[in-house]
Amino acid sequence: DAGVTQSPTHLIKTRGQQVTLRCSPKSGHDTVSWYQQALGQGPQFIFQYYEEEERQRGNFPDRFSGHQFPNYSSELNVNALLLGDSALYLCASSLGQPNEKLFFGSGTQLSVL
């Protein structure tokens, strides 16, 4: 039973570029949440997708957008990258809502130069 998988594991971009991160949830899970974890801090909630719609959103600008596909996989898109967007991006999946028991992927380390 595959857990949550994220790709790519590492990514280097320059300011102003756009990036797409991908996530496949744990088998049987229908809800995907995205988090940003800066160095030395806890994860910060970006948004959550359920039934292909954004259900909840944290305090992140519109440059951050996402999508959920019919197979429950998800993408996180960030436009006009800033140096401050450098962080570990974590995807978490769960079954149904609300569900605080999240299963996380290993994350995508994004570096913006």
Place this chain on the structure above:
Amino acid sequence: DQQVKQNSPSLSVQEGRISILNCDYTNSMFDYFLWYKKYPAEGPTFLISISSIKDKNEDGRFTVFLNKSAKHLSLHIVPSQPGDSAVYFCAARKYSNYQLIWGAGTKLIIKP
């Protein structure tokens, strides 16, 4: 504003002894509190949770205590084992929108 605080960036404990990790919160709008454990190069894994209507929850070597009047929770690990060395995150769920608010984490080091 930091609604969930873990004031100890790191903690070192002898193997076999008790590890106590602490977490404070400022918002009364939380209905669930959780602990996650994170190893290097891996995502966080769920460890244990407690509802705001309880004051204690136990699961094997792990016990979480909640003191609502002090807005404080703690995670006890007894006995501590080398595999417990990891970063522990405290998280709280807002009952208004079910969003999780996370602390900055405490790095636990278990010495042999």
